[in-house]
Amino acid sequence: MQRVPFEILYRELHRVLIAIGLAEERAALVARLFAENQRDGVHSHGLNRFPRFVSDIQAKRIDIKASPERVGGLGGLEQWDGKMGIGVWNAKVCMGRAIELARGQGIACVGLRNTNHWMRAGAYGLQAAEEGCIGICWTNTIPLMPPWGSAEARIGNNPLAIAVPRKDGPMLLDMAMSQYSNGKLEVLRRQGGELPTAGGYDGEGNLTRSPGAILDSRRPLPIGYWKGSALAVMLDAVAALVSGGRASHQIGREGAECAVSQVFLAINAAALGGQDELNTVANAIVDDLHAAVPILEAEGVRYPGEGMLRTRRESLAAGVLVDEEQFAALRAM
């Protein structure tokens, strides 16, 4: 691993995106998103995904000119069609629209269909939090995980993000419904590491900590066994219903992950109690967590998102941590 200034990482990404044909505004946003994911330590959805993103564009699996379009709505609930455009662009636009609607409606929900991989769920939760709203969003995926009671991968791991605005740094949950995200398993297999807890089953149906065995068997463990399986199914159902788009089982039929469905919820809680009041409530929750006696003195007890924000500060001070090979590949693009 090496450290690279954020600006240089951003400029390299931006250069490649312009070279493959993205318009300036889109290239700037996409480059910023990839660089920010890497900056925040989300190595499963940062630089490692960029070559695949570029090849999807070159293979015309992503339409770089498409703009998401509102296709229906009632009050604070809208349906948008992503038209197989750039996933991170579509997601930014739709969370932006939910935030805008929530200013007048208190709460808003945008369902987005026919879109592509948004990379990091948390990015759009943070987008809402930066605008003073509670942000909740999730996506469905290609089938990646067996439903409880089966060994066949039929349900998505359907990452979910929940963000709460807070002056000293937002609270952020960003998690897939599998104990470890597919991205994390891929990164760890590459590094040759083992998982800290069982993360799925091997080919013989035994629980294992080997990321490779789990990727090969396609049997990652849902969080909380049957509970995470059921939560993944429900998130998929709500995403398909609200967006009018495809459910995981339909995405699976294409062979590749495309035309996924997403949900963007913004809650303008500050309209009721005011932003200062929100901040006080969030701070009190954070303070109570920090007051907990830690099991390991050195680690402390962290609020959701705290580790990410610490990594962000380190990245901005000392440079963004990148894999040498991945960064060299980017420079050579």
Added chain:
Amino acid sequence: MQRVPFEILYRELHRVLIAIGLAEERAALVARLFAENQRDGVHSHGLNRFPRFVSDIQAKRIDIKASPERVGGLGGLEQWDGKMGIGVWNAKVCMGRAIELARGQGIACVGLRNTNHWMRAGAYGLQAAEEGCIGICWTNTIPLMPPWGSAEARIGNNPLAIAVPRKDGPMLLDMAMSQYSNGKLEVLRRQGGELPTAGGYDGEGNLTRSPGAILDSRRPLPIGYWKGSALAVMLDAVAALVSGGRASHQIGREGAECAVSQVFLAINAAALGGQDELNTVANAIVDDLHAAVPILEAEGVRYPGEGMLRTRRESLAAGVLVDEEQFAALRAM
């Protein structure tokens, strides 16, 4: 265990509620809720909880005359004060309000503060589904679980329900953020059973399947370890922010679980695609799950809520399964 006709169970509950002073409409609703929870096999939040509910009323910890009141709002987002009234009554009213708002607004969210235990989260999700809406609701609780990295119980297990309407029976997720709900642990300790998987830690910090050891150590395992811990924290934060009510750490200071905060979300997805379209999408997801090859032939793969609906049909056909002692105690009340 014995089987009792639903109507007799309902009448016994209703009789006691009238005797302790509930007005007819409230007695009818509360009796129906408790009887339905038992009918649906939710033995952790049915008849077993009724004596505690009655004693809370007799000790005036629950104000049976209080009515929840709207204290603020913007568009589809409203704040209600439960005024320490009957938890199941307040929850029914607030989900009813969210459904009503969602008819015109597409999506609505009611935050309810100063309320009491709503018993079964799923009841209010089902309420929305029966009205053709997607229902999402959750509650915070007294601290019941340590945050990840500590052994001190500082966060709630914050049950969450998500329901999707479907003609042949709604899809329903109803789960606490601990691997096993407190109610389930209590039932199993009473029965002298062991958990099927590790459900928490014993007093020495080792993972255990003993419900008693977990209740004593107050260290239930969050679903997915750090993930369920973080999800519980975020649900608590959103509940406190949206309702303007107490967070778990504040509820804990009272010693008893009262004045909790809840969130009721209704999404009128049928307003966009129509109820038939919703049904088709939900059916396709259910069909795909049913097509999965099960690991255990006899068990099959079920959609969320399927087991509950089967229990409901059995209860209505053959009588509701009740614990003899609990039912005898009810009759003697």
